[in-house]
Amino acid sequence: MEHADVVIVGAGIIGLTLARELLPTGASVLVIEKEDAAGLHASGRNSGVLHAGIYYAPGTARAATCLAGNRLMRAYCKERGLPLLESGKVIVASDLAQLDILRALHRRALDAGAEVSLVDEAALRDIEPHARTVEQAIHSPLTAVVEPKAILQSLLDDLAASPRARVRFGVRVEGPAPGRALLTTTGRVEYGVLVNAAGAHADTLAHAHGLGLRYMLVPFKGLYRSLAPEAARLCRGSIYPVPDPDTPFLGVHFTRAVSGRVHLGPTAIPAFGRENYGLLGGLDAEAPKFLWQDALLLARSPVFRRVALSEPRKYLFRHFFADAARLVPELRREHVLPSSKVGIRPQLVDTRTNSLVMDFVTEEAPGQLHVLGAISPAFTCSMALAPLLAEKVQGLARAV
Structure with a gap:
């Protein structure tokens, strides 16, 4: 049997950045992961692009954390000497009908505080000589590219350096156990607060606890x-x-x-x-x-x-x-x-409205935080999202 103040299910980017964020609180943190290594699924298979706050609707968690997450992760890569390509990005229009959408994206990005500009075809040729647009394109100089698995490994190294953090690979959750505990393939795991950051399996774990049933x-x-x-x-x-x-x-x-x-x-x-x-x-x-x-x-x-x-x-x-x-x-x-x-x-x-959810969703219960729908740009957002999730975890811990 194992116990920790906070047990995080999932060693993807959300689970690892949250675990790192919790270290200064003094809480003991246990991360359990069903695979034998980090990054075998979404966190390690994405394009590596750090987005820069262009696409996301005002008022959403994605909009609130994307640009800040971009800056934090670029700074982290520079500090740790991790691969980082600050190459920028252009968004191009294939026909006149797309120009209104392009300009609306530009306005939304400016409202979010993003560093973007509308460029004409001549300026686009200077940035991306072989790209084609109709009249205008968006240029995003803050968009960058990283190596996701290198970042995951660096986060694991951060956790390994702390006596309060443990990461256990090859541990699959089988379901809730009586009390504040999980039944896993390696035995019972007890927690003060459970964080479900299980990625593609997060809804399954939430449903097993009677939460997130509409999702x-x-x-x-x-x-x-x-x-x-x-x-x-x-x-x-x-x-x-x-x-x-x-x-x-x-x-x-x-x-x-x-x-x-x-x-x-x-x-x-x-x-x-x-x-x-x-x-x-x-x-x-x-x-x-x-x-x-x-x-x-x-x-x-x-x-x-x-x-x-x-x-x-x-x-x-x-x-x-x-x-x-x-x-x-x-x-x-x-x-x-x-x-x-x-x-x-x-x-x-x-499933009640048969609609695609366009934002991050969390569900809470006493001693539990379930992170659902941590979709793109979750990798970019993670270091800005982690303090918000850590605040929720600390609130749940105080309520015990």
Whole structure:
């Protein structure tokens, strides 16, 4: 049996940044993770882009923490000597119809305090010579790229340096136990406060505690391709399309990684497993549940219907390529190579309204904090979100 003042389930970016934030409080912290290492899922499989506060609706937690999180994580990388590419980003319009959305994004970003500017086609050529836009583009100089797994390992090192923190890998939660405790594959774990930061499995753990019952995490698969080395010159930093403002997905885009390799993607294809990275790999007994929920959303949610009817075609190369070539007309089919990079984005759905939830959600009970829907830009936001979550944890601890 193990015990800690705070037990955090999940060693992803939310769990580890929160654990680090709690160290100065004097609380003992135990992080348990079902995998044998950190970063095997969303936190280690994302694009590595640090977003800069452009997309998120005012008043949301994502808007409140994105820009601050960007600055904190860039500073952390510089302090620790971690890979950081401060290459900036452009958002380009493919046609005149997208200009109103582009300009609305620019106004929203300025209102959020982001450092962005509208540039004309000539200025865009100076920033990204091979990108194409219609009349105007957004330039975001604060957008940067990191190596997610290097950051996760650095956070683990921070925790390992503290006598009050422990991280246990290979420990899977099986459910609640009597009292303030969890039953795990390695025995009973007792807590003063439980934090559910289980990522794609967070709704399952919340439901087991009778919380978050109106919410369900529905997986979307993000497939990537990459540019051939001789074509990497086509992208200096990041080149994004104007997104559909009603969805949480940003479309196929170009991102130069800290390694210098340029990735294209991701898609946002409905998946049928929380870890369905392959065509059939990762499918389990939950597949019918996800299929049913997708069918309900297809029938009742116009936003989901747009995604579900447009994204699966990107399994086919010609459709994926067409989306990418709208951003960079010089792109040729032979420039685009297969990639093993793939991720799963667990999208929170409100099953009462059959709508996609566009923000972070937390649910509380005595001695429990459940973090649901920590979707993009959660990696960027994490270091600014952690103090807010730590404050909730401390409040729950005082209430004991």
